[in-house]
Amino acid sequence: MTDTILYERTGHIARLVLKNPEQHNALGQEQLLAIQAHLETVRQDSQLRVLIITGWGDKTFCAGASLQQLGSGELTGDAFQETTDQIAALEIPTICAINGNVYGGGVELALSCDFRIGIVGSKLRVPAAAIGLCYPASGINRFVERLGLGAAKRMLLAAEAMSAETMHDLGFLDHLVQPAGLDEAAEKLAREIAALAPLAIKAMKHILQQAAAGNIDQDQARARADQCLQSEDLQEGFTAQREKRSPRFKGQ
Known part of the structure; x- marks a missing residue:
């Protein structure tokens, strides 16, 4: 190479x-x-x-x-x-x-x-x-x-x-x-x-790209949002806020 x-x-x-x-x-x-x-x-x-x-x-x-x-x-x-x-x-x-x-x-x-x-x-x-x-x-x-x-x-x-x-x-x-x-x-x-939640970042980037092209797939967007709602990262984010510390996201 x-x-x-x-x-x-x-x-x-x-x-x-x-x-x-x-x-x-x-x-x-x-x-x-x-x-x-x-x-x-x-x-x-x-x-x-x-x-x-x-x-x-x-x-x-x-x-x-x-x-x-x-x-x-x-x-x-x-x-x-x-x-x-x-x-x-x-x-x-x-x-x-x-x-x-x-x-x-x-x-x-x-x-x-x-x-x-x-x-x-x-x-x-x-x-x-x-x-x-x-x-x-x-x-x-x-x-x-x-x-x-x-x-x-x-x-x-x-x-x-x-x-x-x-x-x-x-x-x-x-x-x-x-x-x-x-x-x-x-x-x-x-x-x-890099310190932010990877699943949320990837989901929103995907939807933003579709929005820029003028064609958001609502089913895909909903599925990605649901994945974030059900993720360990979201629970970690809530826990970190309660404990007043930086979250440790795993992308899961």
Whole structure:
């Protein structure tokens, strides 16, 4: 497996790192396959509660799909979309710690995560229209779902270059921090989420995703809510409140 994609887990928190700074952490076929393999590890790990995705270096989080491989036909947009779809479909919450500038498909990669933390001084641009590419339909849908039609038009139709402050104002960034505080902010958010009840988190993330798509399956939603009502975690939550202590959830 390539050494340009790193993965590690510590306790209930895992970290996936794009490590190809010479290419601005662009993703070719090799990198996408490695990410997909690590995502399968995430899906199979019942003890994992949060995934952090970030980039290596202090300049670029991700420049999206490798333009060289796209041009040669070695890489297709479908392979990139499959990867972002898999990230978005994870049951556990995901945090994107955007360590620098973010371009092209890197923007969608970040949008595939549940939370995004960016740094002061970073920039964003999706240059598809500037080079003659039509962004894939599923990717466009993700922009609209996450940001709304107006912001999606600014990014895709106008190929607007945006500052970190604009990213935050548009809701692309949930949190904006100084570069030196990025890792700490991501870890803090991850620890806070990991301390919550896993069954409730997974149930609500599933329902929220359906709500964003405009189609909540009421039977599924009711079943997931009932599972939480009958869980040991709920009893632990009530007990912890009575005893004025932090709960110790097991995801059961």
